[in-house]
Amino acid sequence: MEHNYPMKRIIDNQGFLVDASFEDQIDEQLVNDLYYHMLRIRTFDRKAINLQRQGRLGTYAPLEGQEAAQVGSSLALSPADWVFPTYRDHGATITFGKGMARTFLYWNGRVEGCVAPANRNIFPPAVPIATQIPHAAGAAWAEKKRGTQNIAIAYFGDGATSEGDFHEGLNFASVFQLPVVFFNQNNGYAISVPIEKQMNSATIAQKSVSYDIPGVRLDGNDCFAVYFETKKAFDHARSGNGPTLIEAVTWRKGAHTTADDPSKYRPEKQGEHIVDPLIRLELFMKNYGYWNEDWIQATKEKTSSEVEAAVEEMEKFPPPNVEDVFDHVYAEMPAQLADQKEAYLDYLGRQ
Known part of the structure; x- marks a missing residue:
């Protein structure tokens, strides 16, 4: 089945276009937006790990390595759409508009961390595996009944495809032709279990056949492939043509969470051949004249300042009400x- 779902890619590991048909669709605004948001969530992610190690944040799920998948997909959303994240999709929710301070609060176990901005439909992160998938289908059903153009996206990992919720959500969305995109980030591991030990399918995209919906497999470290393919799926859903299953093949660089030790189950050099998604974008920018050293430095300073301000805001929050x-x-x-x-x-x- 793998040959039926070839890996879609727009830029290669050296940042060169492999699909020239997209050259006219890529402009400076898109390139800068992708770079800014990918750098922003990486800066957030690394800061969160440092805070956890210092005892200033609770157990945390790192996302480094999956920036292109999360930013590329969430940038294609419209403001009134619905986002149903897992515990590792704070990069997508921050890009979509959730505040970083609120996200830090979530990782400190604060209920306030589940609160999204009033102008964004973002569900609290789903920790139980795959439970957000039927929720996304339900929200899409409601939007279809209301006659809107709004869609829903459900984020999930490869392990979620072994859960009943995955099949129930896709079946329901297929039967009622709902405006929902099921976005899988296949990072190779369901916690400590490699994908080949938790499913016998060659791809996740091929599971779409069971529900007679489109299935797409793409390079999840290619931010352009993610953006354009996800946007295509959103347009498909908004046009009343039903759901799409997307498999974004990516790589989780670090541990499953800060309480995990991946050296116990992953070979030492596994993943070393995978080119970092941010580096791939930087190479593209240099190859095609989008690189501006002054803008890059200003963006690094801006994202760093944003993250530090969010930490300060989080730590000034009043103590929780017991x-x-x-x-x-x-x-x-x-x-x-x-x-x-x-x-x-x-x-x-009495204290």
């Missing part, structure tokens, strides 16, 4: 939980 642990769970609090709350508040009062 009553949140008990409240807003039940319409009427059970007696046992009320007793626990009273006992805990009494304990705090």
Whole structure:
């Protein structure tokens, strides 16, 4: 089946165009937007890891290596669309408009970290694997019933394709021809399990055949391939033609989370041949006259300042209200939980 789903690519590892038909569609604004957002989320990501190591942030899921997949896809969205992320898709949600300070708060276990801007439809990150896929199909169904042009995108990893939610979500979207794009980031591992040990299919894209929907396999480290193919899928959905399954083949550079040690299950040199997505874009910029050293330096300073300001905002947030642990769970609090709350508040009062 692999030959039926060839890897779509626009630039190669050296940053040269391999599909000249896109040359006229790539302009300075798009190149600069892709670079800015990819650098921005990488800066955020590396800062988050440092904060976790310093005890200033909780357990964190790194995204380095997947910037092109997340930025390329989210930049193609319209403001009224829906985003259903996993715990590793904060690069996509930040690019789509979620604040970095709120994202830091999420990784500190704060409920405020789940709050999206009022003008963006971003669901809280799904930690249970694949549960966001039926949610995205449901939101798309609602938009179809309302008669809007809005679409939904569900982000998920390769391990999610082994869950029932994946099949239920795709089947439902196919039956009702819903405006939703299922965006898989195949980074080679479902936590510590390599893809060849958790599925027997040659590709994830081929799973689209079961639901009679388009399936696309692309180079997830090629930001242009991601942007244009995802935009094409969005246009397909907005036109009433139903869902698309996209497999973006990429690579998770670091650990599954900061509580994980990938050296225990990944060969030491695995992934070394994969060219960094940001470096590939930089090579393209130099090859085709988009590189501007002054702009690059200014962008690095800007993204660094943005991240530092977000850290400062996060750390100035008032302490969490301990009553949140008990409240807003039940319409009427059970007696046992009320007793626990009273006992805990009494304990705090004695400190």
